[in-house]
Amino acid sequence: MAGDERALVKKEGGNRRERREKEKKGKASGVDNTFRRTWDKDEYTEKAEARDKAEQDEEESALDAKRRKRLERDPLHQGIIVERAQLKQRDFSLDLTSRLGKSQVITNTTPLNQQAGYYCSVCDCILRDSASYLDHINGKYHNRALGMTMRVERSTAEQVRDRLSQHKEKKYESEQIDFVPDGFDRRVLEQQEEEERLREHRRERKREKRKGAQEEEEEYGADPDMAMAMGFTGFGGGR
Numbered sequence: 666m667a668g669d670e671r672a673l674v675k676k677e678g679g680n681r682r683e684r685r686e687k688e689k690k691g692k693a694s695g696v697d698n699t700f701r702r703t704w705d706k707d708e709y710t711e712k713a714e715a716r717d718k719a720e721q722d723e724e725e726s727a728l729d730a731k732r733r734k735r736l737e738r739d740p741l742h743q744g745i746i747v748e749r750a751q752l753k754q755r756d757f758s759l760d761l762t763s764r765l766g767k768s769q770v771i772t773n774t775t776p777l778n779q780q781a782g783y784y785c786s787v788c789d790c791i792l793r794d795s796a797s798y799l800d801h802i803n804g805k806y807h808n809r810a811l812g813m814t815m816r817v818e819r820s821t822a823e824q825v826r827d828r829l830s831q832h833k834e835k836k837y838e839s840e841q842i843d844f845v846p847d848g849f850d851r852r853v854l855e856q857q858e859e860e861e862r863l864r865e866h867r868r869e870r871k872r873e874k875r876k877g878a879q880e881e882e883e884e885y886g887a888d889p890d891m892a893m894a895m896g897f898t899g900f901g902g903g904r
């Protein structure tokens with residue numbers, strides 16, 4: 666049995682050799698579709714290189730576009746100003762919370778300034794959170810678009826003294842709301858506050874009166890009904 670098997674293997678081996686010889690002949694004659702496919706490595710290397718290069722070019726052009734837009738916003742580069750001004754303090758207060766906690770439907774066609782987050786109308790861009798918004802509006806490119814450098818004017822000792830005394834005075838002034846939401850008049854708000862203060866004052870006075878009456882009661886050791894019965898009502902209780 667074992668001997669027969671060996672003979673069989675030998676026979677197969679012979680067949681394989683014959684087949685390989687046939688394949689060699691096939692290759693020589695032209696197309697070889699009887700074995701694994703072969704690849705033209707040079708051609709595909711060339712293709713891969715071309716694709717890499719195209720991708721790189723695309724990336725660079727996106728960066729260039731960003732740079733170009735930045736320059737278009739810059740008044741110095743547009744020739745509108747001859748020199749950038751020094752950095753100035755913001756003369757308005759920021760509204761970071763007006764859209765807090767609101768829901769909104771956003772589609773692909775929603776304009777940038779109505780999308781979620783903080784929109785910068787100067788640079789026509791959207792920032793997704795307040796921290797990055799603050800970074801942006803305090804940043805170099807935003808301030809350049811406003812015609813300012815990041816350098817600040819050097820203050821004199823006199824200016825510093827003035828500012829300190831100003832803050833000292835401010836401390837004693839009444840606190841003001843530094844931000845008034847849209848659609849509200851500051852005067853209306855102030856009036857409302859004044860009314861609230863008056864109401865609180867009246868309430869306070871009432872409470873004091875009541876307290877005073879109670880104390881009187883304790884002092885004289887008589888409740889009002891008893892006092893009435895005894896004929897003296899006027900203890901300034903105001904009832």
Ligand SMILES: [Zn+2]
Nearest residue numbers: 785787788807
């Ligand atoms: Zn900006």
